[in-house]
Amino acid sequence: KQEVTQIPAALSVPEGENLVLNCSFTDSAIYNLQWFRQDPGKGLTSLLLIQSSQREQTSGRLNASLDKSSGRSTLYIAASQPGDSATYLCAVDTQGGSEKLVFGKGTKLTVNP
Amino acid sequence: NAGVTQTPKFRVLKTGQSMTLLCAQDMNHEYMYWYRQDPGMGLRLIHYSVGEGTTAKGEVPDGYNVSRLKKQNFLLGLESAAPSQTSVYFCASTARQRGGPGELFFGEGSRLTVL
Numbered sequence A: 001k002q003e004v005t006q007i008p009a010a011l012s013v014p015e016g017e018n019l020v021l022n023c024s025f026t027d028s029a030i031y032n033l034q035w036f037r038q039d040p041g042k043g044l045t046s047l048l049l050i051q052s053s054q055r056e057q058t059s060g061r062l063n064a065s066l067d068k069s070s071g072r073s074t075l076y077i078a079a080s081q082p083g084d085s086a087t088y089l090c091a092v093d094t095q096g097g098s099e100k101l102v103f104g105k106g107t108k109l110t111v112n113p
Numbered sequence B: 001n002a003g004v005t006q007t008p009k010f011r012v013l014k015t016g017q018s019m020t021l022l023c024a025q026d027m028n029h030e031y032m033y034w035y036r037q038d039p040g041m042g043l044r045l046i047h048y049s050v051g052e053g054t055t056a057k058g059e060v061p062d063g064y065n066v067s068r069l070k071k072q073n074f075l076l077g078l079e080s081a082a083p084s085q086t087s088v089y090f091c092a093s094t095a096r097q098r099g100g101p102g103e104l105f106f107g108e109g110s111r112l113t114v115l
Helices: none
Strands: A010-014 A019-025 A034-040 A042-049 A054-059 A060-067 A072-077 A086-093 A100-102 A107-112 B003-008 B010-013 B021-026 B031-038 B042-051 B065-067 B073-078 B087-094 B110-114
Touching: A010 A019, A010 A034, A019 A086, A019 A107, A019 B010, A034 A060, A034 A072, A042 A060, A042 A072, A054 A100, A054 A107, A072 A086, A086 B042, B003 B087, B021 B031, B021 B087, B021 B110, B031 B073, B042 B073, B073 B087
Parallel strands: A010 A107, B010 B110
Antiparallel strands: A019 A072, A034 A042, A034 A086, A054 A060, A060 A072, A086 A100, A086 A107, B003 B021, B021 B073, B031 B042, B031 B087, B065 B073, B087 B110
């Protein structure tokens, strides 16, 4: 059974700092890994999707990497801003080619002005 | 573009009452999902569908039923609501990509309270 873990559960940083969020999964036979952002009281917004054949994806100040063999992904946020404050979740499919995604419980990020 | 729309956004039920949550997407996606989100538990998959007329059980299907009569709509039903079903419910959809799920799009959520 695929399990996804995100550590730490919460992170507080000063504005301008570069930071890394971690995601680990137990079954490396994944199809893709996705990172999401969730603001309080809102739905999830997709940030980056990394296919199993890729090593990383970039969007603006965000860079996500994937190491299937070690069961790890990281989300790097450069020059953090107060507007980046949110909960960040990662999700992977349960096995290669499956239609189901398993989510981590998220990391709550607070960027202080 | 509307994307994924959930109705209603809020609902209060008494134990034993029934209700249906509606999810509609306008992106012609094959896959649709219903999740519940609870504090400390994360997002858990209730039911999902890989195409019109098909449904399948997820991680926590008991007490819920679903239907996908039209490709754009995915309904989640509670036949006899229980306090344990108090939660925030999210619908999501995605297109099939080479046999697997693509980028997931979520609705804004439906907050359900069962008294």
